Amino acid sequence: MSIDAASRPLDIDAAAASRLDLAAIYRDLHANPELSFQEHRTAGIVAERLGALGLAVTPGIGQTGVVGVLENGGGSTVLLRADMDGLPVLEQTGLDYASTARGTDADGNDVPVMHACGHDVHVTCLLGAVEQLVALRAEWSGTLVAVFQPAEEWGGGAQAMVDDALFERIPRPDVVLGQHVAPFPAGWVGVHAGVAMAAADSITVRLHGEGGHGSRPETTIDPVLMAASLTVRLQSVVSREIAPNDAAVLTVGQLHAGTKNNIIPAEASLGLSVRTFDDAVREKVVTAIERMAKAEAAASGATREPEILFEEHFPLTRNDVPATERTAAALRRALGDDRVIDPGMVSGSEDVGVLASAAGVPLVYWFLGGFEPALFADFMRTGRMPEDVPSNHSPLFGPVIEPTLATGVSALTAAALEWFAGEPTV
Structure with missing residues (x-):
């Protein structure tokens, strides 16, 4: 069937002027972040808002996940996804709605908590898109599935929802759509067909020595020296074992050993982060880590x-390449040709693909600009933002509220309407 709403540009100003006070929702979520699998307050807000919009709400999927379903006649089933969790980061943005929250991490440590990766933006935009689609329900037909996922930062939230019978409890989708706020100018989106984001592995290497007195190193096997040597050696993996036309990142993000200056400990540990864009490259990097x-x-x-x-x-x-081409065309119609760019492959990582793989359907996931729109000229000239623009996971990460939210709402709405416009063709 043909749906006019899918073919005409969306009014970003109208999206900004939604009945929901999206800016207030966003500020509240930003000020009250929660760690992975602890998103109880956020999930409660989401469930209440979805219910008020008339969706059938199922909370508690994958511990703290929430799903809202709106059945609106025959047609495609479209899954829109947002993640909800914050990070153990001490916020330093200086915003008047900055987080001062604290939480207890999985190891029992008291930590600061911040929405340093923009999941508060994701939740707000998806709530706004649901509201827009409810208001437009006379112009489309199908089933809307809004998934608010826990624990993306932990890496297991999507799988937890799948393991908790997600697709037995909700309609199975024909496509999975979503977006992630990123440090490029607000008002623009970026989408790349094919491999869009890296695979990521978090690896701990625990080295065993023999401890003793710092004055008698000859009686010990020093794991601190072992860890330091391994840290340096690992820097050669990407530079000397990975081909220049392949891509990989290997970062030693943690090194822990010892309790006192004059004690050689018995153990040291390294925390590694590995990013790869190809399964064979990943295997090569992992094999090198083990060997070294x-x-x-x-x-x-x-x-x-x-x-x-x-x-x-x-x-x-x-x-999915055909699905991405179809969705990108809808985004260009909604936002304008010049506001949809191809950022290429990104070394960050996501678990949204787990939802699409489990359902056996195409994924289209794009990036949403979240910073000062005036920076776009620099961005287009150099291909990157100025060095002082904070990246995701920075304690200074603070997206501008508008036009970030309005653009995110419009992008999700336009993409959903495109897929409601007819049966999947991919």
């Missing part, structure tokens, strides 16, 4: 091999 860790232990005379623990894992985010 064992070799450094052997070179130091360790009597125990290191433990190599694979923890968080994010799969490759692959945008």
Whole structure:
């Protein structure tokens, strides 16, 4: 069937003037972030808003996930997804709605909590898009599924929802759509077909030595020296073992050892983050980490091999090519040709692809600009934002409220209407 709403530009000003006070919702969410699988307050707000808009609401999927469903006649089933969790980061934005929240992490530590990755933007925009689609329900037919996912930062939230019978409890979608706020100018979106975001692995390497007095290192096997040597050695993996036309990132983000200056400890640990865009490259990097860790232990005379623990894992985010082309055309109609760009592959990672893979349907995931629109000229000239624009996970990450929210609402609404316009063709 043909739907006029899918083919005419959306009014961003109208999206901004929604009945929901999106700016107030956003400020509240930003000031009250919650850690992964602890998003109880956020989930309650989402469930209340979805219910007020007339959706059938199912809370508690995957612990704290919330799903709203609006059945509106025959047609495609479109899943729109937003993630809800914050990060253990101490906010330093200086905003009058900055977070002062604290939480308890999975290890029992008291930590500051901040929406340093923009999940408050994602939740707000999806609520706004649901409101727009409810208001336009006379102009489309199908089933809307709004998924508010927990624990994206932990890497397991999407899988937790799937494991909790998500697709047995809600209508199975024909497409999964979503967006992520990013440090480029507000008012623009970026979408890339194919592999769009890296796979990510969080790996802990635990090195075992033999402790003793700092004055008698000859009686010990020093895991601190072992860890320092391994940290340096790992820097050669990407520069010397990965081909220049491949891409990978290997970061040592943590190094822990010891309790006192004059004690050589018995153990040291390294926390690694690995990003890759190809499964074969990932295997090569992981194999190198294992080889180097064992070799450094052997070179130091360790009597125990290191433990190599694979923890968080994010799969490759692959945008279905035909579905992306179709969705990007709808975004261009809604926002304007010049406001939809191709950012190429991004080294950040996401677990939204788990939802699409579990349902066996296409994924289209795009980026939403969240910073000063006047910076766009610099962005287009250099291909990057100025160095002082905070990136995701920075304690200074603070997207501008408008036109970020209005653009995000319009993008989600336009993409959904495109897929409601007829049966899937991919």
